[in-house]
Amino acid sequence: xxxxxxxxxxxxxxxxxxxxxxxxxxxxxxxxxxxxxxxxxxxxxxxxxxxxxxxxxxxxxxxxxxxxxxxxxxxxxxxxxxxxxxxxxxxxxxxxxxxxxxxxxxxxxxxxxxxxxxxxxxxxxxxxxxxxxxxxxxxxxxxxxxxxxxxxxxxxxxxxxxxxxxxxxxxxxxxxxxxxxxxxxxxxxxxxxxxxxxxxxxxxxxxxxxxxxxxxxxxxxxxxxxxxxxxxxxxxxxxxxxxxxxxxxxxxxxxxxxxxxxxxxxxxxxxxxxxxxxxxxxxxxxxxxxxxxxxxxxxxxxxxxxxxxxxxxxxxxxxxxxxxxxxxxxxxxxxxxxxxxxxxxxxxxxxxxxxxxxxxxxxxxxxxxxxxxxxxxxxxxxxxxxxxxxxxxxxxxxxxxxxxxxxxxxxxxxxxxxxxxxxxxxxxxxxxxxxxxxxxxxxxxxxxxxxxxxxxxxxxxxxxxxxxxxxxxxxxxxxxxxxxxxxxxx
Amino acid sequence: xxxxxxxxxxxxxxxxxxxxxxxxxxxxxxxxxxxxxxxxxxxxxxxxxxxxxxxxxxxxxxxxxxxxxxxxxxxxxxxxxxxxxxxxxxxxxxxxxxxxxxxxxxxxxxxxxxxxxxxxxxxxxxxxxxxxxxxxxxxxxxxxxxxxxxxxxxxxxxxxxxxxxxxxxxxxxxxxxxxxxxxxxxxxxxxxxxxxxxxxxxxxxxxxxxxxxxxxxxxxxxxxxxxxxxxxxxxxxxxxxxxxxxxxxxxxxxxxxxxxxxxxxxxxxxxxxxxxxxxxxxxxxxxxxxxxxxxxxxxxxxxxxxxxxxxxxxxxxx
Numbered sequence: 001x002x003x004x005x006x007x008x009x010x011x012x013x014x015x016x017x018x019x020x021x022x023x024x025x026x027x028x029x030x031x032x033x034x035x036x037x038x039x040x041x042x043x044x045x046x047x048x049x050x051x052x053x054x055x056x057x058x059x060x061x062x063x064x065x066x067x068x069x070x071x072x073x074x075x076x077x078x079x080x081x082x083x084x085x086x087x088x089x090x091x092x093x094x095x096x097x098x099x100x101x102x103x104x105x106x107x108x109x110x111x112x113x114x115x116x117x118x119x120x121x122x123x124x125x126x127x128x129x130x131x132x133x134x135x136x137x138x139x140x141x142x143x144x145x146x147x148x149x150x151x152x153x154x155x156x157x158x159x160x161x162x163x164x165x166x167x168x169x170x171x172x173x174x175x176x177x178x179x180x181x182x183x184x185x186x187x188x189x190x191x192x193x194x195x196x197x198x199x200x201x202x203x204x205x206x207x208x209x210x211x212x213x214x215x216x217x218x219x220x221x222x223x224x225x226x227x228x229x230x231x232x233x234x235x236x237x238x239x240x241x242x243x244x245x246x247x248x249x250x251x252x253x254x255x256x257x258x259x260x261x262x263x264x265x266x267x268x269x270x271x272x273x274x275x276x277x278x279x280x281x282x283x284x285x286x287x288x289x290x291x292x293x294x295x296x297x298x299x300x301x302x303x304x305x306x307x308x309x310x311x312x313x314x315x316x317x318x319x320x321x322x323x324x325x326x327x328x329x330x331x332x333x334x335x336x337x338x339x340x341x342x343x344x345x346x347x348x349x350x351x352x353x354x355x356x357x358x359x360x361x362x363x364x365x366x367x368x369x370x371x372x373x374x375x376x377x378x379x380x381x382x383x384x385x386x387x388x389x390x391x392x393x394x395x396x397x398x399x400x401x402x403x404x405x406x407x408x409x410x411x412x413x414x415x416x417x418x419x420x421x422x423x424x425x426x427x428x429x430x431x432x433x434x435x436x437x438x439x440x441x442x443x444x445x446x447x448x449x450x451x452x453x454x455x456x457x458x459x460x461x462x463x464x465x466x467x468x469x470x471x472x473x474x475x476x477x478x479x480x481x482x483x484x485x486x487x488x489x490x
Numbered sequence: 491x492x493x494x495x496x497x498x499x500x501x502x503x504x505x506x507x508x509x510x511x512x513x514x515x516x517x518x519x520x521x522x523x524x525x526x527x528x529x530x531x532x533x534x535x536x537x538x539x540x541x542x543x544x545x546x547x548x549x550x551x552x553x554x555x556x557x558x559x560x561x562x563x564x565x566x567x568x569x570x571x572x573x574x575x576x577x578x579x580x581x582x583x584x585x586x587x588x589x590x591x592x593x594x595x596x597x598x599x600x601x602x603x604x605x606x607x608x609x610x611x612x613x614x615x616x617x618x619x620x621x622x623x624x625x626x627x628x629x630x631x632x633x634x635x636x637x638x639x640x641x642x643x644x645x646x647x648x649x650x651x652x653x654x655x656x657x658x659x660x661x662x663x664x665x666x667x668x669x670x671x672x673x674x675x676x677x678x679x680x681x682x683x684x685x686x687x688x689x690x691x692x693x694x695x696x697x698x699x700x701x702x703x704x705x706x707x708x709x710x711x712x713x714x715x716x717x718x719x720x721x722x723x724x725x726x727x728x729x730x731x732x733x734x735x736x737x738x739x740x741x742x743x744x745x746x747x748x749x750x751x752x753x754x755x756x757x758x759x760x761x762x763x764x765x766x767x768x769x770x771x772x773x774x775x776x777x778x779x780x781x782x783x784x785x786x787x788x789x790x791x792x793x794x795x796x797x798x799x800x801x802x803x804x805x806x807x808x
Contacts, residue, residue: 056749057749112594244807246617247616247617248593248594248595248617248618249590249593249594249595249617250593250594251594256807257806257807258806258807259804259805259806259807260804260805260806261804261805262804287617288617288618288619288635288636289807290807291619291635291636291638292635293805293806293807295638296805297805300805318618318636320636320637320719321636321637323636323637323718323719324635324636324637324638327637327638341748341749342749343723343748343749344720344722344723344747344748345720346717346719346720346722346748347719347720348719349718349719349720351637351638351640351718353638354777354778354781354782355638355639355774355777355778355781359773359774359776359777360777361777361778361780361781409592409593409750410592410593410594411592412591412594418594423748423749423750424748
């Protein structure tokens with residue numbers, strides 16, 4: 001089965017790129033007073049741009065009660081004194097972290113400016129300091145890690161392999177789902193992780209993702225504990241991410257992939273689906289290159305007994321795409337939720353897809369729809385999954401999503417970096433926010449290591465069993481069926 | 491000239507918000523990594539707030555006799571070439587650019603229009619692909635990569651029918667209808683007469699047009715645009731008028747929506763080379779229209795083929 005491991009790559013790919021962005025080179029000689037003044041002025045202008053943008057465009061003029069002026073008073077001097085862009089970014093992120101909301105981050109200019117599949121440019125035109133060149137593509141090992149709460153021990157976590165891509169370096173190293181990883185290069189995992197049940201979930205997911213990536217060609221020693229077997233060390237290689245990359249506006253070049261297929265007989269038998277025809281569509285990000293392939297996949301899967309959409313590790317992308325993709329599953333224009341900025345309210349209305357890629361009239365798919373999610377499922381993915389769950393049009397399987405769902409735009413800063421900032425709140429039609437709370441699966445329970453060892457992919461297994469249990473609906477052209485619940489846990 | 495009004499509606503590109511969880515602040519650059527505070531004098535006072543939600547126009551005192559709405563509308567037509575010059579224009583084609591700075595995208599835009607109200611717009615934006623919009627006199631439609639093909643709903647169609655008429659300003663000056671003078675306003679820093687315009691076909695919607703007090707040229711508009719996501723307040727700033735074969739057209743239109751901007755520019759204009767076929771409905775739209783017409787209740791054929799593979803069981807973007 002195609003893995004969510006690399007799918008999860010996209011989850012934190014951007015975050016990793018940001019984190020991995022090397023700092024600017026240390027100057028060989030002290031800068032002249034004039035140069036130092038120029039850097040100081042540029043730093044101040046950059047800080048002010050971020051500070052005023054938040055003040056003027058955040059949907060909540062009170063910023064949740066934060067004394068934003070005090071933040072400026074505290075941090076502007078540090079920003080001015082920053083020795084390089086990395087130090088300046090740290091100050092900016094310090095300020096933005098006070099908001100305790102997703103979608104406020106700084107994208108290094110060299111990453112934002114890099115074209116698809118090309119090394120980042122150096123230096124940026126807007127920067128007075130030279131920037132290092134780097135290749136945007138990272139390496140990954142093909143395993144997906146997840147931090148699972150250790151029973152009975154507060155704020156302690158087990159790093160568990162939840163998926164392994166077939167043929168990947170991780171699989172070649174003997175790693176399989178359900179394995180616990182206790183250390184990498186001798187450093188224990190699961191310690192000093194962000195505690196909490198809000199955005200911290202996504203932060204832990206990012207940490208887990210970072211552990212599965214490294215510069216291509218790197219080999220690291222993982223100490224693993226398979227279920228019922230002795231702990232042992234394995235050598236895990238990190239290979240170049242060969243997936244297609246694409247670029248949207250000021251966002252960095254990102255891996256962009258959609259795969260779809262029918263589950264094979266072995267899978268259907270293993271998961272109790274018998275002769276049911278089950279389609280599986282997985283895509284790792286909401287960018288335009290996946291839109292047409294999704295339509296083509298739907299043309300083929302339209303007669304399936306059920307469709308599984310795998311959004312695990314999908315960090316979102318272009319928000320408006322949720323309306324088009326959801327239109328494949330909604331017979332009428334339906335409201336997925338609303339974004340509310342300072343001066344407008346916009347609804348994510350689905351566009352019922354009544355024409356095939358061949359230009360033939362069709363009806364939106366009316367069979368059962370299952371959506372797989374995890375803590376790396378974020379933003380547009382949450383808008384989509386949460387909206388279809390609210391509409392009773394899909395049943396959600398997996399683990400609770402990231403809770404990072406705010407519509408955002410970008411602004412180029414005076415130092416050449418790009419500021420991603422949210423401009424609107426987002427709510428489901430019932431008024432519930434997705435930010436921080438995320439989308440709760442309908443089958444909300446924590447999978448155990450044994451579940452992964454037994455089923456390989458317990459979330460997919462549950463989804464397939466659910467589809468097999470649904471009554472047949474010839475041609476799936478009738479009214480959509482109730483496939484979920486609007487009940488949300490407090 | 492009304493081409494600016496046609497493109498004043500914000501394209502979905504302007505609303506292509508980056509709903510991407512890039513990284514939460516603490517995870518990207520932990521606060522603890524920030525360098526220690528350097529001794530420095532207290533920062534300068536915070537910059538004054540700009541209020542993006544506030545209107546960019548404000549009434550200014552005026553003593554004297556205000557011109558009538560018809561006078562202002564007529565002066566505008568004269569400023570852009572006059573009635574005689576415009577009466578000979580039956581078709582219009584332009585090429586230019588479109589930019590959405592907030593998303594960081596910039597592409598091309600091509601428009602064709604024909605009297606009385608047919609229009610076709612094609613936008614190509616890197617990273618977003620091609621978006622097409624049209625009105626053939628009956629059916630308004632869009633095909634964009636984000637939402638797929640769609641026929642406009644009646645509420646959207648009102649705007650499209652109005653904006654598709656590239657000679658609307660000429661007709662408006664001849665028959666102002668319910669147009670009324672609302673006073674002198676400062677719009678984008680320039681004194682402008684505000685004329686509130688509402689024609690019978692506008693379904694009760696009022697557009698606030700700002701005409702430069704000195705030149706008579708239309709400087710901008712304030713309106714509520716109806717999009718597939720709902721109604722949005724929009725400010726349109728129009729400028730950089732240039733002569734194209736004896737009439738003047740604005741070559742830069744900035745649409746301000748939700749604190750963001752969409753900038754459209756015009757590079758070339760032609761008054762011929764437009765044919766009926768330019769406004770024919772695309773196959774997808776015909777299918778939607780025909781499917782809707784017959785209910786499409788039983789039209790759910792098994793489409794087992796994609797263009798690349800007649801009977802695939804799997805696929806990918808690779």
